[in-house]
Amino acid sequence: MASRAKATILDIAREAGVSKSTVSLVLQGSGLIRPETAVKVRKAIEDVGYVYNRGAANLRKAHSNVIGMVINDLTNPFFAELAVGMERVFQSAGIVPFIANTAENPVRQEEVLKSLMEQGVAGLIVSPARGTAPGAFRRLETAGLPVVFAMRRLPESRIPVIAPDNHRGAWLATAHLVGKGHRRLAFFGGSSDLVVYHERLGGFREACETLGIATSDRLIFEGETSRKGGIACMETALAMAEPPTAALCFNDAVAFGAMLALRKRGLEPGADFAVVGFDDVAEAEHYMPALTSVAVDSAGLGERAAHVMLKMIQSRTTRAEDHIGAVNLVVRDSCGPDRRAGMGDAA
Amino acid sequence: MASRAKATILDIAREAGVSKSTVSLVLQGSGLIRPETAVKVRKAIEDVGYVYNRGAANLRKAHSNVIGMVINDLTNPFFAELAVGMERVFQSAGIVPFIANTAENPVRQEEVLKSLMEQGVAGLIVSPARGTAPGAFRRLETAGLPVVFAMRRLPESRIPVIAPDNHRGAWLATAHLVGKGHRRLAFFGGSSDLVVYHERLGGFREACETLGIATSDRLIFEGETSRKGGIACMETALAMAEPPTAALCFNDAVAFGAMLALRKRGLEPGADFAVVGFDDVAEAEHYMPALTSVAVDSAGLGERAAHVMLKMIQSRTTRAEDHIGAVNLVVRDSCGPDRRAGMGDAA
DNA sequence: TTGATTTATTGGAACGTTCCATTTATAGGC
DNA sequence: GCCTATAAATGGAACGTTCCAATAAATCAA
Structure with missing residues (x-):
C-alpha cells in the first residue's frame, strides 16, 4: 500500500x-x-x-513529550517498581517515559544522559549510579532542563530529591530489634559512597544511642548491596568472638543473603538470629521465613517523582521541594527475641 | 555561562x-x-x-541511532535480564536502547509503539503483550521498520523471533520427573492465549506420550503466570480425588507459588511433591528448597536479539532467521522421587 | 609562470513540521 | 445589494541539521 x-x-x-x-x-x-x-x-x-515525525515538529515547538528515566539497576525489582509508578502518572498526562539503564556505571550514565538530551527530552528523572562525579549534572542544570533525583541523591547538588525517610526507617527497625531484647546489633551491607548508606546507618546509630545500646564500628559491616554481599557480611559477623544476635540490613537483597548464610551454618533465621531488611520488595513477603522489612512504597515514590517533574515542566522551573516519603516497618517472621537475653528478662 | x-x-x-x-x-x-x-x-x-539536536539531524540523515525495546513486564526479573543482555551489545555499537514498558496491556503497547515510531527509531525489539491483536504489527512491517520479537511470538506473523526452545525445555523437565518415578504429572499455570504456553505444554505432552505416561486434561491447570497463579493451581490440584505427585510449572514464579501452597498445607516441596520451574531466574537458586528449573539464558537471548537487529538495520531488510536458543535443565532440590511409587520400584 | 591536482572550507538547498499573517468563502445586518 | 464579522483554509517563513556543489588556498608537474 x-x-x-x-x-x-x-x-x-x-x-x-x-x-x-x-x-x-x-x-x-x-x-x-x-x-x-x-x-x-x-x-x-x-x-x-x-x-x-516528532523530530521535525520539535524543531518548531518549544517542548517534546518525552521524559527520560535513568535508572542505575533495572534488575533490582525495587527500581522496576519505581519505574512502574512513574509510568502510571506520565501515561495519563500524555507523556511517554523512556527508560535507560546505567548498570551502576558512571561512564554509561554519561552516555545515556547525553543521548537523552540530544533526543530533546522535556525532563529527566534519575537514580544516579554509584560513584557519579559531583559535577556530572552541572551541564543539565545550566541547560535549564528539569531534573529530579529519585531514591538517591548526590552529596552536594540543588536538584530536588524524592526519597524515602531512610533515617526514620532505620530508626524504627532498630527499635524493633531492641524491643525484641537484642543488645548486640549489627548493620550489614552498603558502602559509604552512597548517601543513602549514611542516612540508614545514621538512623541505626541514633536509635542505638537513644535506647542506650552500645555500638561499635566492628559491628558495622560494609559490603555489596546484593545477596552475595549479605552472605559475606553474615559470615564475617558469625566468625567474631562475640557475634551479634541481630542485624539491620542495608536492603532486602542483603537480608536474603544474610538468611541464606545462616541456613548454611545450620542456624534458623528469626529464631537463632534476627534479620530486618529495607525496601520491602514483593519477594520479602513470600520468603521463608517472611522477612520483616521497612516498606518504602517505591511505586508511590515513583508517582510522586513524576508529579514533581510534571509541575516543573509546566512552570518551566528547575527547582522544586524535596519530598521525603513516609516509611513503615512491616513485621513478619524474621526477628525472634534474643535467645540469651530472652531467658532472663524478655519472657 | x-x-x-x-x-x-x-x-x-x-x-x-x-x-x-x-x-x-x-x-x-x-x-x-x-x-x-x-x-x-x-x-x-x-x-x-x-x-x-538529533531531531534536526534525523531530518536529513537516513536513520537514527536509537532503537526501542518494548517489554511486557518490567517487574519480572526475567525480562530485566533480557534487557540487560541487549544493552551490552547495543552499547558497543554506539546505539542507545530506550526501554518502554507495556505492563501486559495491548492498548498501552499501541501507544508506546506509536510514540517510538514518531521518535524515529531505527528498529524495535518487542516482547508482545498478552492479547495483542494479530494485526498490531502490520503497520510497522509495511513501514519497513526492522522488528524482532523476543521471547514471545504472535500466532501468525513473519517477524523474526528470538526465543528459547520451549518445547525441548518442557520435554527435558518432564523426562526428569518421570525419571524420578512420578507417574501422575500436572502442568501448572499459563493460558492458551500465549504461544509460549502451547510450546511448553506441547513439550510436556509429547514427553508424557513418548515415555508412556497417561495425561489427562484434568491435570492441566491454567492460571496466572505469577506466584498467585501457582498457589491457585496447587490448591485445586491437591483438592482432587487423585492428586498429582509432581508438576511442571509454566515459569518460576508459578513454581514459587506452588511451593508456597505446599508449605501452607504442611507439605514439604521436593519431598512430598516435586516441582519444576521454567526460566531459571536468579532467585531459583536461592530459594528454599532450591528450585529445579529450565535455564533459558535470557541475557544471552537478549544479546542475540540485539545482534539480529543490528544486522537487519545494516542490510536494510525486514526479514531474518528465527533463533531458537538452547536450554538446559538445572537440577536442584525441588524434586524428590515419588513417595508412593518410590517404595516399590525406585529404591 | 601556468594549468592541473589536492586539501580545506563554505554557501545554500533540502528535510517535515508549526504558526503567523493572509486570503477566500459564508453568513448576518442594514 | 453592500459592508462587516466570522469561519475555514492557505502560503511561506522559520526551526537546526546534513550534504552536494562550488570556491579558495596550497601544492605540484611541466
Missing part, C-alpha cells in the same frame, strides 16, 4: 486535496477545521500509512 | 570564526578538516554549552 519513501503531511495534503497547513491543524486536533474536512484528512492519513 | 536560548551550530560557527558546515563536519568527526581548526571548533562547542 504505502509507497517506499516515508509519507509526509504534503502527501496527505495532496491525497486529501487540502493544504499542508490544514493537515497540520487536523493532526493537532484544532477546532478550526470543518468536521467534514477533518474526516477527509484523517482518511488520507490512514490511506498513505503516515507516521508523524 | 550559556545564554538562555539553546545554542546551535551557527552560534558555534560564529564563536569559532568558521562556517556552520565546518562545525557540522567536526561534529561528525570528518577527517577533512584541519586539526587546528577542529580544536578551535571543539573549544567553542564547550564554551557555548552546545547540545546536539
Whole structure:
C-alpha cells in the first residue's frame, strides 16, 4: 500500500486535496477545521500509512513529550517498581517515559544522559549510579532542563530529591530489634559512597544511642548491596568472638543473603538470629521465613517523582521541594527475641 | 555561562570564526578538516554549552541511532535480564536502547509503539503483550521498520523471533520427573492465549506420550503466570480425588507459588511433591528448597536479539532467521522421587 | 609562470513540521 | 445589494541539521 519513501503531511495534503497547513491543524486536533474536512484528512492519513515525525515538529515547538528515566539497576525489582509508578502518572498526562539503564556505571550514565538530551527530552528523572562525579549534572542544570533525583541523591547538588525517610526507617527497625531484647546489633551491607548508606546507618546509630545500646564500628559491616554481599557480611559477623544476635540490613537483597548464610551454618533465621531488611520488595513477603522489612512504597515514590517533574515542566522551573516519603516497618517472621537475653528478662 | 536560548551550530560557527558546515563536519568527526581548526571548533562547542539536536539531524540523515525495546513486564526479573543482555551489545555499537514498558496491556503497547515510531527509531525489539491483536504489527512491517520479537511470538506473523526452545525445555523437565518415578504429572499455570504456553505444554505432552505416561486434561491447570497463579493451581490440584505427585510449572514464579501452597498445607516441596520451574531466574537458586528449573539464558537471548537487529538495520531488510536458543535443565532440590511409587520400584 | 591536482572550507538547498499573517468563502445586518 | 464579522483554509517563513556543489588556498608537474 504505502509507497517506499516515508509519507509526509504534503502527501496527505495532496491525497486529501487540502493544504499542508490544514493537515497540520487536523493532526493537532484544532477546532478550526470543518468536521467534514477533518474526516477527509484523517482518511488520507490512514490511506498513505503516515507516521508523524516528532523530530521535525520539535524543531518548531518549544517542548517534546518525552521524559527520560535513568535508572542505575533495572534488575533490582525495587527500581522496576519505581519505574512502574512513574509510568502510571506520565501515561495519563500524555507523556511517554523512556527508560535507560546505567548498570551502576558512571561512564554509561554519561552516555545515556547525553543521548537523552540530544533526543530533546522535556525532563529527566534519575537514580544516579554509584560513584557519579559531583559535577556530572552541572551541564543539565545550566541547560535549564528539569531534573529530579529519585531514591538517591548526590552529596552536594540543588536538584530536588524524592526519597524515602531512610533515617526514620532505620530508626524504627532498630527499635524493633531492641524491643525484641537484642543488645548486640549489627548493620550489614552498603558502602559509604552512597548517601543513602549514611542516612540508614545514621538512623541505626541514633536509635542505638537513644535506647542506650552500645555500638561499635566492628559491628558495622560494609559490603555489596546484593545477596552475595549479605552472605559475606553474615559470615564475617558469625566468625567474631562475640557475634551479634541481630542485624539491620542495608536492603532486602542483603537480608536474603544474610538468611541464606545462616541456613548454611545450620542456624534458623528469626529464631537463632534476627534479620530486618529495607525496601520491602514483593519477594520479602513470600520468603521463608517472611522477612520483616521497612516498606518504602517505591511505586508511590515513583508517582510522586513524576508529579514533581510534571509541575516543573509546566512552570518551566528547575527547582522544586524535596519530598521525603513516609516509611513503615512491616513485621513478619524474621526477628525472634534474643535467645540469651530472652531467658532472663524478655519472657 | 550559556545564554538562555539553546545554542546551535551557527552560534558555534560564529564563536569559532568558521562556517556552520565546518562545525557540522567536526561534529561528525570528518577527517577533512584541519586539526587546528577542529580544536578551535571543539573549544567553542564547550564554551557555548552546545547540545546536539538529533531531531534536526534525523531530518536529513537516513536513520537514527536509537532503537526501542518494548517489554511486557518490567517487574519480572526475567525480562530485566533480557534487557540487560541487549544493552551490552547495543552499547558497543554506539546505539542507545530506550526501554518502554507495556505492563501486559495491548492498548498501552499501541501507544508506546506509536510514540517510538514518531521518535524515529531505527528498529524495535518487542516482547508482545498478552492479547495483542494479530494485526498490531502490520503497520510497522509495511513501514519497513526492522522488528524482532523476543521471547514471545504472535500466532501468525513473519517477524523474526528470538526465543528459547520451549518445547525441548518442557520435554527435558518432564523426562526428569518421570525419571524420578512420578507417574501422575500436572502442568501448572499459563493460558492458551500465549504461544509460549502451547510450546511448553506441547513439550510436556509429547514427553508424557513418548515415555508412556497417561495425561489427562484434568491435570492441566491454567492460571496466572505469577506466584498467585501457582498457589491457585496447587490448591485445586491437591483438592482432587487423585492428586498429582509432581508438576511442571509454566515459569518460576508459578513454581514459587506452588511451593508456597505446599508449605501452607504442611507439605514439604521436593519431598512430598516435586516441582519444576521454567526460566531459571536468579532467585531459583536461592530459594528454599532450591528450585529445579529450565535455564533459558535470557541475557544471552537478549544479546542475540540485539545482534539480529543490528544486522537487519545494516542490510536494510525486514526479514531474518528465527533463533531458537538452547536450554538446559538445572537440577536442584525441588524434586524428590515419588513417595508412593518410590517404595516399590525406585529404591 | 601556468594549468592541473589536492586539501580545506563554505554557501545554500533540502528535510517535515508549526504558526503567523493572509486570503477566500459564508453568513448576518442594514 | 453592500459592508462587516466570522469561519475555514492557505502560503511561506522559520526551526537546526546534513550534504552536494562550488570556491579558495596550497601544492605540484611541466
